[in-house]
Amino acid sequence: MRRKAVENVLSSLLLICGSLEPGKDGVGDYSRRLAAELQRRGQRVYMVSLADKTVLEVVTGSQVEQGQRIGVTRIPESLADENRIKLLAALLTKIQPSLVSLQFVPFSFHPKGLPFCLFYLLSKTLKPYSCHVMFHELWVGMEIGATVKMKLWGRVQRLLIGGFIKRLQPGLIHSHSTLYLQQLELLGFHAKRLPLFGNIPVCPDNKRNSDEPKLTFVLFGMIHYGAPVYDFTAELHNLQAEFEKKIRLVFVGKCGSELSKWQKVATEAGLVIEIFGEQSPERVSRILSTANMGISTTPLWLSEKSGTVAAMREHGLPVLCVARDWKPSGDFEFVLPAGLYNYEKGELVQSLQAIENGSVGCTTVKSVADVFISDVLNYYHGNS
Secondary structure, X not given: OOHHHHHOOOOEEEEEEOOXXXXXXXXXXXXXXXXXXXXXXXXXXXXXXXXXXXXXXXXXXXXXXXXXXXXXXXXXXXOOHHXXXXXXXXXXXXXXXXXXXXXXXXXXXXXXXXXXXXXXXXXXXXXXXXXXXXXXXXXXXXXXXXXXXXXXXXXXXXXXXXXXXXXXXXXXXXXXXXXXXXHHHHOOOOOEEOOOOOOOOOOOOOOOOOOOOEEEEEEEXXXXXXXXXXXXXXXXXXXXXXXXXXXXXXXXOOOOOOHXXXXXXXXXXXXXXXXXXXXXXXXXXXXXXXXXXXXXXXXXXXXXXXXXXXXXXXXXXXXXXXXXXXXXOOOOOOOOOOOEEEOOOOOHHHHHHHHHHOOOOOOOHHHHHHHHXXXXXHHHXXXX
């Protein structure tokens, strides 16, 4: 690649994701925050949703994020694959992006996570462009104990992903999950780690009061099934009695059907419960900033892909993983990120002591943008 082209590879970016409905799609929100940060640094960014579930016709306009107005085109999922790709091709011709970034989640582009036709057409359409792929998710059924159905489903998704990468041949591949990086390596593709940031901007005026007579645990977002809620709340009850400090359990966001179980069990354990439900980003930031600790029910191995875990850490909260036992099938390595701790029955006090002496560690949209820009430039310099 010529020197001039290397220098201009970030001059004009097109980000592709499934949906761009604000607050309703985690990857869409992530893409919008990243686009805003890149645009703030002088890059020209445009976004397109290729399978938007919340629009019935093509919508062209703009969305505002962190003071940045970003051009968007939203293509409805209801259109045939060929028509969606034609619209994308016309947009590519018009914009002529120096780099196309695909934010990959299989279920964002197809109800069963199997967009074979769409991704075959997409690989042909994107082939003439410099491409980047960010894998937010891979395939289902990779865990120990997965059903035969899920394993077969996952194998088909694995074939789809492998074939798509071979046809597209992206210059750079990223994922935020250590497990996913290792899975992609087994497929024969080298990918680099791009950490995840949260989708809740930190409001600078929020302050945490260390003299608060209550110890506040906050559970933000979807509550996953299988978490050891009975053991955990029983230990919180004992902890409350031992330290004579009221424990408050706060739920915020769209928590799902498991919320009622947590509410019932925690109330029986004598804990103070507060349920806020879905709130504005500013309100969520205020709640996170005034808590003492975050609770995640996302299995430990998948915690790196959780936007709510990233948001809690970004707000200075250590996060305790209270989740079902989930391990991948195969020989993989996992190292706990700074600020994330695993709950084990009977070891809550030890965990809290480790948390008190540990560092939170977090990534921000600015630090992620730094890594993204550096990796893109390093790749194209190395291949110029």
